[in-house]
Amino acid sequence: MSAPEQVDLLxxxxxxxxxxxxxxxxxxxxxxxxxxxxxxxxxxxxxxxETRAAKDDQDADGARLVLALRTSGADLRFGATxxxxxxxxxxxxxxxxxxxxxxxTQARSITARRVLLCAGATERPLPIPGWTLPGVMxxxxxxxxxxxxxxxxxxxxxxxxxxxxxWLYAKQALAAGGRIAGIVDLSHGVPPDALRHLPRALLAxxxxxxxxxxxxxxxxxxxxxxxxxxxxxxxxxxxxxxxxDEVAHExxxxxxxxxxxxxxxxxxxxPGCLHDWDAVQACWRPRLDAWGNTTVEGVxxxxxxxxxxxxxxxxxxxxxxxxxxxxxxxxxxxxxxxAEAGRWRLALNRQLAPRRFLDALxxxxxxxxxxxxxxxxxxxxxxxxRVREAVSLGCLGANQTKAFTRTGMGPCQGRVCxxxxxxxxxxAREVDPAAVDPFRTRFPTKPLTLGELAALAS
Numbered sequence: 001m002s003a004p005e006q007v008d009l010l011x012x013x014x015x016x017x018x019x020x021x022x023x024x025x026x027x028x029x030x031x032x033x034x035x036x037x038x039x040x041x042x043x044x045x046x047x048x049x050e051t052r053a054a055k056d057d058q059d060a061d062g063a064r065l066v067l068a069l070r071t072s073g074a075d076l077r078f079g080a081t082x083x084x085x086x087x088x089x090x091x092x093x094x095x096x097x098x099x100x101x102x103x104x105t106q107a108r109s110i111t112a113r114r115v116l117l118c119a120g121a122t123e124r125p126l127p128i129p130g131w132t133l134p135g136v137m138x139x140x141x142x143x144x145x146x147x148x149x150x151x152x153x154x155x156x157x158x159x160x161x162x163x164x165x166x167w168l169y170a171k172q173a174l175a176a177g178g179r180i181a182g183i184v185d186l187s188h189g190v191p192p193d194a195l196r197h198l199p200r201a202l203l204a205x206x207x208x209x210x211x212x213x214x215x216x217x218x219x220x221x222x223x224x225x226x227x228x229x230x231x232x233x234x235x236x237x238x239x240x241x242x243x244x245d246e247v248a249h250e251x252x253x254x255x256x257x258x259x260x261x262x263x264x265x266x267x268x269x270x271p272g273c274l275h276d277w278d279a280v281q282a283c284w285r286p287r288l289d290a291w292g293n294t295t296v297e298g299v300x301x302x303x304x305x306x307x308x309x310x311x312x313x314x315x316x317x318x319x320x321x322x323x324x325x326x327x328x329x330x331x332x333x334x335x336x337x338x339a340e341a342g343r344w345r346l347a348l349n350r351q352l353a354p355r356r357f358l359d360a361l362x363x364x365x366x367x368x369x370x371x372x373x374x375x376x377x378x379x380x381x382x383x384x385x386r387v388r389e390a391v392s393l394g395c396l397g398a399n400q401t402k403a404f405t406r407t408g409m410g411p412c413q414g415r416v417c418x419x420x421x422x423x424x425x426x427x428a429r430e431v432d433p434a435a436v437d438p439f440r441t442r443f444p445t446k447p448l449t450l451g452e453l454a455a456l457a458s
Contacts, residue, residue, distance in 0.1 A: 006111045007033045007075070009325050010091050012082050012266065013118035015043020016311045017303025019065040021116055021318035021325075022074040028326035032074035033110060035093050037081050041066050043120055044140065045311040047147045055175070058311060065315065081105075083444035085270055089115060089298050092444075094452050107452035114298050114325045117267060118318060121260035121304040124283075124364055125420045126161050127374050127384070129232035131256060135239030139257035143169045152178030156250050158242055160184035160231055161257035163362045167214040169255070174221050181251070182224040184231055184244055186258075186365055194360035201357035204350055207310075208357075258365055261419055262286075262305050269441040272296050277434035280359045281308055283419065284438050291324035292317060300324070308359075313351035319344045367423035376424065377417040379410020384424050391428040397437030398422050411447070414439035 009025050011018045014036035022032045042049045046062025054060045069076070080095035089112045094105040123140045130136065139159060145151040146169070153173050158181050159166055170180060201208060219225065228244045233254055235241065242251045261283035267273045274287040274295045285307045292300040302321040303314030320341055327337040370376070372385030382405045387395075390404035398414070398421050401407040407421055408414035414421070418439045426433040 004033075004075075004110065006113070007031050008112070008329055009033070009114045009116060009322075010035070010089075010110065010112035011074075011116045011118060012036075013043065013120055013303070013305070014038070014041040014069070014076070014078070015118060015120050015303060015314065016045060016062070016065060017120075017305075017314040017318035017321075018043070018116070018118035019069045019318070020315035021118065021302055021322045023065070023068045023072045024319045024322035025325055026072040026074055028322065028331045030322070030326055030329060030331060032072075033077065033112070034069075034074050035077050035080040035082050035095075037079065039078055041069055041076070041078070044144070047144060052147065061312065061315070080108075081446050081448075082266065083446045083448055085115060085266070085299070085443070087271075089113060091115060092456070094446075094448055105449075105452060107448065107456050109456060112298075113329060114300065116292070116300045116302060116318075116321055116325065117305055118301070118303045118314070119263040119266060119305040120314075121308055122263045122415060124258045124261050125376075125416055126256040126258040126365065127370055127376055127417075127420050128160075128256070129371060129374050130234055130239070132375050132378050132381075133233050133235050133239045134237070135235065135252060136233050136254045136256065139166055139169045139255045140260075142255050143172070146173060146176060146178075150176070152176045153253060153255075154179055155252045156181045157253040157255070158182050158184060158249070158251050159255045159257070160186060160228075160242070162187035162365070163257055163259040164211055164214075164358065165260065166257045167211065167218060169257075170223065171214040171217045174218065174223070180218075180221075180223045182226055182249070183218065184242070185225055185227045186229075186231065187227075187362060191360060191363065194357055197357035197360055201354035203353040207351075207354045259362055260304070260308055262307060263415075264305070265413070265415055265441055265445050267294065267299075267301060267305070268438070269443050269445050270294075270296055270299060273299065275438075277432075278307065279434070280356055282359075282364045282423075282433070283308075290320075292321040293324065309348075309352050309355060313348055313355075316344045316348035316351060320348065364419070364423065367420065367427040370420070370424060376420050377405075377407040377410065379412055379417075380406045380408075382407045382417075387421060387424050388428045391425055395425070396429070398425060398439045399437055401425070402439075408439050413441060413445070 008031040011034045049062040082093040084092040092109045094107045232243045262285045267286045275284045292302045302317040326332040370384045426436045
């Protein structure tokens, strides 16, 4: 399928933000091309929603969005990987590499009058001793396996870390008939700083009630919950046991989670796209205005890629961005845009009400506690100790660690290890994390073949 030479709006990501934006933009007569690496729409939270029954209100939201997207008239391209954006809105991607009819990837390009990046979030790494052993994976990866293939945890499966997704997955896995040997809670209770955000969080009591219900369901199922200060995974050829506060437990699978952070891999590669340090969420996020505009003309961000807010908040942000696109392209006057946006902005603010409380409740686990012999960069097998040694030799930021240690130079290009490397450097330098440069990405942000590049010239 060939792509047109120009489109009004190109959207990256078919999660809640991207789907809602595409639907709203088409409603304003804007032509839309939507790209997503997966085989179908939904993103992580609504993954495979077309092939499984809706089990709760969140699934119902996803089913409605997918149906509306399918009938919106947007040009939908799945198995499509965006790898470059040039000034002036020239976008490059490759498609065709997934699904039963895949015939090999082919590179494409198009000029978009506006680009909306809805890349979602990535899991914050939780580097513990032994986390690179076969048999250790992330909670997010386990949730993908559950939603797409119906794989449930069996035998001696442990979940460790902190954050809402940990409890959501545990509840989902148990409801699907899975068994969990125990949950290792590495959080540290309710920090005093979190309490000052509680009154605002109570403006959306249903959000907090849902999280408490997940925890209650897990406890009611009789799953042991162990609060711990330390954790490591051990085994010779694969995971055999976990050691919780120096007490060993047999284990076949360990699932780790320490929250999520915005996916900034593409925005960091765009010249002039500024990012700011979010001290509460402890992550970098693109600098956005109230409509999702970045500091680069014509490039926008919506959803968790601009700051973690959850699925419904992401959808509302996508709708607001679509209204801004319609205004920028002359389809709506400023007054029309603002009038249309009123209800979505109120809904967005309600969804974001609990965020500061949740972020303060689950701060990332301290980088200073990561042992020197713990691997940070899985691709290049670089330990925390080597990163700290680089700091002692004058390394000031994540990019310099590439020259000192090759950290971040592997296939993932720092997507996995980036937050941990950044945190270790800041702790070692004893400076505010905002003063430490993160990994700088370059286009192409994803691997591609010479054949794909050559095909662009044909």
